[in-house]
Amino acid sequence: MQWEVVIGLEIHAQLATKSKIFSGASTAYGAEPNTQACAIDLGLPGVLPVLNKEVLRMAVLFGLAINADISRQSVFARKNYFYPDLPKGYQISQMDLPIVKNGSLEIELEDGQTKVIALTRAHLEEDAGKSLHEDFAGMTGIDLNRAGTPLLEIVSEPDMRSAKEAVAFMKKIHSLVQYLGICDGNMQEGSFRCDANVSVRPKGQEKLGTRTELKNINSFRFVEKAINLEVERQIELIEDGGTITQETRLYDADRDETRPMRSKEEANDYRYFPDPDLLPVEVDDAYIEQVRTQLPELPAEKKARFIAELALSSQDAEMLTAQKELADFFESTVEAANGEAKLCANWIMGELVATLNKSGKDISQSNISPERLGGLIQRIKDNTISGKIAKSVFEFLWNEEGTADEIIERKGLKQVTDSGFIEKIIAEVMTNNPEQVEQYRSGKEKVFGFFVGKVMQASQGKANPAQVNQLLKDKLKS
């Protein structure tokens, strides 16, 4: 039987505010346990939540970026359950009236096709603390630093048909929230994580199969692996005559499997009701328009501009705009290089990305600034150095030995265009290799490359290759 895979994602993006969603405590990551939890975060008797207005702005900004409806009135509700890292015994979230509804986002598939994914909603909520099971023999430690950290939960429709599409969507959202400056996107620290709802159905069938929910996956690679594993498991189970149980499952990367969470960890009856400590959140058109003016250029717009104004290929533009920092780096480089967008794109996506990958860094940690890379590209363009020499200059730049000009100067890497000097080398090479000269002259033109190599070697790579070619041809003929 032919199976169709159906996937919907719930993405939790931690909003990049300085303080928590309902208290003034800091949200900075990595502090000593419980040093960033105030009376409100601890759920002490008598405390009350007050909404951090910045959180609202960020949610509206996101809603506008996905062309969604912004609710003029949204309501915070209490999701009630007991857990030691949930201080109040309820999580403040949004249920019936979320701030953002009915958005959409276009993803690009591997074959270059595009697909529109619908977003059901995005709502605001507070994060819980952390339970620490290690380090406390027979006991559990509770760290409430994370309690009350603002989250935007972004929920898609079940519109994706493969793990690859799911990853493409997740990457798109990841890129978008960083473009908007509302989330740092740091997946190791849990700032961006995802639950995947997965089901399968016979191809052609309209009715959705029973879904399972894969919880808390925090890397693109794991999302793909977890979904593929779960799809395989479901198909196998159904083909063996079994039925899928609707349940929450964990992806275990070490054992490369998904397995059901213990029933106690599962959702029961959360007894949602509107939080009487918080008034409904009202936003008016003026507010929405004011937030709209803060919308930065979004990836799709940027890509279109790169193609139209900088004459990049669609593929190059897509790659460069996937990450805001990369796009920014590229634009700064172009500016420093005084144009030469194509050359800049090639150097960034080629040499720079390869070097970054090799050293395990991302673009924000690059040893080479856009200004220095632009400086290098200028010297390539004006023939001060050859492409080959440029690669070694790049290495010196990476080792932070100065600007391209300083390096070229100090190391004497300037391309030689003095034809007298090149002719002198050619003469020497011809004198030292009479046999090859004879071969060339008797029609064996393949040895031409041999001469180019020798001349370049003798000039320590500095001779202008075009000039070397021209002069060699002249001399060998005569």
Added chain:
Amino acid sequence: MFEKTIAELINDLTHKTVSSVELTEAFLHRINHSDAEYNSFITVTTEQAMQQARQADQRLARGDGESLTGIPLAHKDIFCTKGIKTTCASKMLDNFIAPYDATVIEKFNQAGAVTLGKTNMDEFAMGSSNETSFYGPVKNPWGKNHVPGGSSGGSAAAVAALLAPGATGTDTGGSIRQPAALCNLTGIKPTYGRVSRWGMIAFASSLDQGGVMTRTAEDAAILLNVMAGFDSKDSTSINQPVDDYRANLNNDLTGLRIGLPKEFFDEKLDNQMASKIQDAIKVYQQAGAEIVDIELPHSALSVPAYYVIAPAECSSNLSRYDGVRFGYRCENPIDLEDLYKRSRGEAFGAEVKRRIMIGTYALSAGYYDAYYLKAQKVRQLISNDFKAAFEKCDVIMGPTTPDTAFELGEKSQDPVTMYLSDIYTIAVNLAGLPAMSIPAGFVNDMPVGLQIIGNYFDESRLLNVAHQYQQITDWHQQTPAGIC
């Protein structure tokens, strides 16, 4: 000295006929000497009170006193007090010391008031008789085998027994007005959102409102002037200027339109009570007020709606008492579930457990629409009733309670009967309106309370209406016989 009003004591302090230290010492002595009879205090803050009194005297000597500098007051043990135990009369919080002051406490401290101690109450403010307190029931100074009402029963008994000239309370379904009525006091529950709930331990967040209990309307106005106001720490607090509540106390009542809802004078009201209320209304008529017959057709639904909404909110509000971070924790829990079950099972009293269970049920999947949502719709209908009524009248009057104070133990085994003792007060909380109870006479030597309900933010008028009555009558000046 103990019979003096706050207004008189302020005058004495200003004219230095008495010092705050003298005053505070006298009240503390009186509490230590006679509160064993009433059990109105959970904590007496002797040292802190004396320190505050000494500071107050220094300020008074310098002539830079605030409105309440040197005046001793008692606070319901539901308001968090920095460094002083705040129990909510529960075993759960028997060891709880808040690291912050409630906004109400902060305001009284800034106004220079002296805190005598924290008063007894029904556990987590759930009760109408003060019998659910972990620290034992409070006795009514007007009859020691009678209840003082609840949940602010300790504050009521303390003021009635002249252990404090005034006290704070909270009112979720009548918890200020009912004990004020049963103890012959003036009590005011302001408009929802007028007094900050920050640091006031939540029972039912959408209904809870802080207020005061005093012996006169003028005193209530003095205290409310300090207490009321917007607080950015409470999202439900309303950002609207606060009236000077003393400014209109002496306004003439000619032309005042008093609405009498027929639903407040039905067969549930005791006949003798009814005649006392009618007497009070005659006094108002003689003072120039007009009577308007009004209807509050949905008032019969207020008790059932309340007993869905309040428990629903309480079931969630009380989830934080889990034995994990503060408060009571059971001994040697074997696992997490055991920790939860025994900590909560051992530390909550029966009434609190009952309401948590009712509320949990009402919010459960499959019941939410039938109970919680329906109750919210009823709540809206009740608000609409009042809105329509206030188009015809300026204030609404009726009894505060269907009966005078009942005997200890009389209703404690029958929750529904107990809940019905709040039939006249609950609708006001559901609508979020301000209301008062003032002394209006006695039936069989037990006090009767007249309830006056106002429109939103009309506290100033309520206090004026109450004050004028107290210029004509002297019910409020009566004190219980047996007190020393």
